[in-house]
Amino acid sequence: MTDMTADPNIQESWPAPAPQGPLHARVKIPGSKSLSNRYLLLAAAGSSTVTLHGLLRSRDSELMMGALETLGVRVSSDADDPTTVSVSPPGSGRYTGNVTIDCGLAGTVMRFVPGLAMLADGPVTFDGDSQAYQRPMAPLLEGLEQLGADIVYHGEPGHLPFTLVPPSQWNSGKVAIDASASSQFISGILLIAPALPHGVILKHTGKTLPSLPHIRMTVDDLKHAGAQVKAHEYQREWLVEPGSLHLPPHVTIEPDLSNAAPFLGAALLAGGSVEVPNWPEQTTQPGGLLPGYLSRMGADVSFIEEEGTRWCRVSSDGTIHGLGDFDLTAAGEIAPSLAALLVFADAGTNMLGIGHLRGHETNRLAALVQEIGRIGGEAQELPDGISITPVPQERLHAADLHSYADHRMATFGAMLALRIHGITVENIGTTSKTLPDFVEMWRSMLNDDK
Ligand SMILES: O=C(O)C1=C[C@@H](OP(=O)(O)O)[C@@H](O)[C@H](O)C1
Ligand SMILES: C=C(OP(=O)(O)O)C(=O)O
Structure with missing residues (x-):
């Protein structure tokens, strides 16, 4: 069958934008x-x-x-x-x-x-x-x-x-x-x-x-x-x-909380705050675990009610704590976004319980190790996950990151660019798997009008 993952308009490597300063953004995330x-x-x-x-x-x-x-x-x-x-x-x-x-x-x-x-x-x-x-x-x-x-x-x-x-x-x-x-x-x-x-x-x-x-x-x-x-x-x-x-005649879908991960995570990478509306009070989505994970990494997480809308607010001074042995069995799909944060943490993390990510859109464990290596970072595959060892920021450098036709590897690359100057991401159009407007949403979060 034909491969429709790539948007022909964004086949070229995408120069992922850098933040212009701490973020003050509100980002509406499409349905789960x-x-x-x-x-x-x-x-x-x-x-x-x-x-x-x-x-x-x-x-x-x-x-x-x-x-x-x-x-x-x-x-x-x-x-x-x-x-x-x-x-x-x-x-x-x-x-x-x-x-x-x-x-x-x-x-x-x-x-x-x-x-x-x-x-x-x-x-x-x-x-x-x-x-x-x-x-x-x-x-x-x-x-x-x-x-x-x-x-x-x-x-x-x-x-x-x-x-x-x-x-x-x-x-x-x-x-x-x-x-x-x-x-x-x-x-x-x-x-x-x-x-x-x-x-x-x-x-x-x-x-x-x-x-x-x-x-x-x-x-x-x-x-x-x-x-x-x-x-x-x-x-x-x-x-x-x-x-x-027999479903009820009308059903409303929650926003995709796993797709909120790159955006909320951006607050830890660039500093400042990012807010996502319509965050459910209760959810079966594994992305519901994300605010807790970001809080363990050192972010300030709060939920704000404003005119009937519930917002998840994540703010940060840029501190990212490593998590040591970290069981992610319940929410493996957010591993690439968490990995983009943990590269810059103050200690190492072993994300565990995610050996099955080898059968996701691509072998995500191999892809993460490869791409973290490409920017000068250190990561290793484990039988059941991945180990990320932060290195001093001065060892990290620009690279053209591969996205493996995997939407979450593409957004992983965009996240790294918030701390490393000169990152480009090959086939950013692959984000259309779950977020066709990713580039616009990302630019607008960063106030980037290029
Ligand atoms: O049922 C679902 O909607 C999903 C289940 C998970 O699959 P795995 O159990 O294969 O990880 C998840 O990673 C995927 O993104 C969506
Ligand atoms: C694993 C994922 O997707 P799929 O629904 O194709 O399994 C994912 O979106 O991270």
């Missing part, structure tokens, strides 16, 4: 990728029209909407506000088979849509960017096979591209898989479980389980759609009763 793509899927698996408000419009959500349309779901954007999107499932309750879905590089598309394809009236082929062929898929597809599907691999077994042949006969609903390489394997099965004839009893068999908040998000969103779900987290088992999915 994880919530947007879950609610799109749950709306598509229901039986009546649902309107989503504050939906993320980025490559990953466009791919999800495209996938659902290919399967016969009607998706329409409000003419005045593209973040308002209505989703109407096919009246027949059966999805269109004999089609091909483009997953791009989106984990939420390649791991969530195959579940819906179980209800299609013919085989469904899944393909994606060539880089997506590296990402692990086997445990999810083994789970769907246990439910009665057949999977035909067209390349390396256990990876994209493949064709899912929906069950002609359904098995009992008991599934046992090892989700230690991605929580999305569990979410992908749970999201569709109520629509299956026997529901699902899902057991995780592996030793470790990353991103538990994302699994809780799935359970929460399913409950919002009226599903009967029991999570026995201690036993690593989830029970979903068969039944209809």
Whole structure:
């Protein structure tokens, strides 16, 4: 499939702007990728029209909407506000088979849509960017096979591209898989479980389980759609009763708190303050842990109510404390943004519990070690994470940073430029995976009018 990650207008290396002084910025963050793509899927698996408000419009959500349309779901954007999107499932309750879905590089598309394809009236082929062929898929597809599907691999077994042949006969609903390489394997099965004839009893068999908040998000969103779900987290088992999915007619999506990380983190790098509106009081997003992490690093974090809007305010005098052994199992997706801060810390940090980042958009542990090395810093891969050892600022120098078609490696580069003069970032357009307006948002935060 074609690679649509790069915006042709920003193919050249991007001269990442330096701050002109301490920051005093307010930054509005678009909708959560994880919530947007879950609610799109749950709306598509229901039986009546649902309107989503504050939906993320980025490559990953466009791919999800495209996938659902290919399967016969009607998706329409409000003419005045593209973040308002209505989703109407096919009246027949059966999805269109004999089609091909483009997953791009989106984990939420390649791991969530195959579940819906179980209800299609013919085989469904899944393909994606060539880089997506590296990402692990086997445990999810083994789970769907246990439910009665057949999977035909067209390349390396256990990876994209493949064709899912929906069950002609359904098995009992008991599934046992090892989700230690991605929580999305569990979410992908749970999201569709109520629509299956026997529901699902899902057991995780592996030793470790990353991103538990994302699994809780799935359970929460399913409950919002009226599903009967029991999570026995201690036993690593989830029970979903068969039944209809019916979200309320209107659902509002929270801002993407993980995408807030580069912006809030900028306050620690440049000094001053950054404020993000609509910060939820309670959330299942792992980005909800970010204010606590930034506070442990030495930032001043507060939440301000202003005319009914709740702001997260992060301010800093530029001090960044290293965290020693730091377990990030719950929130691995913010590792690149935290790494950009920890390069400048007053002590070393071992970010642990994130070995599975080797199967993210790129091998993020290898990419971080490579790019930290490229600016003269010190980092090493650990079996289960990465160790970052700060070096004196005078040893750090300009470089053209690689982004590996990974939105979070691109924003990592932009963050480093707040402390190192002359950084450029190759293919900044790759931020369109979850933040198409990143360059403008970043410039506006820095008051940079170039
Ligand atoms: O379910 C989700 O929306 C996600 C789960 C996590 O995946 P992993 O468990 O593979 O890290 C996270 O990193 C990803 O960005 C989004
Ligand atoms: C791991 C990530 O994405 P995906 O949803 O493609 O897995 C991420 O956004 O950090």
